[in-house]
Amino acid sequence: TKAAHRFDKVNSSHHQAVDRLGTGLEVESWCATDDIVEQIRLRNYPFGLGVQYHPERGKIYDSLFEDFFSRLINSKHRRQD
Incomplete structure (x- = not known):
């Protein structure tokens, strides 16, 4: 699966990672150094996103x-309409 984001450095502090994707899930970002999946999304749904990285711990994740x-805000606005 083509991911939208790939990182050479990751603020990971977890000991578990996605091994196999479930039906309808696709990888959106992963760590380039160890191939650990950091973000997945659920296709064909207005909003279904799972993250494992820690964006609050560094500037490398700003984008x-x-x-x-x-996406979270846009999903909320769509649900209110």
Whole structure:
């Protein structure tokens, strides 16, 4: 699956990772150094996003963090309409 984001450095502090994707899920970002999946999304749904990285811990995630919250806000607005 083509991911939208790939990072050489990741603020990971977890000991678990996605091994196999479930039906309808696709990878959106992963760590380039160890191939750990950091973000997945649920296709064909207005908003279904799962993250494992820690964007609050560093500047390297600014664009991904902004993308995540803009999707969250846009999803909320669509649901209110």
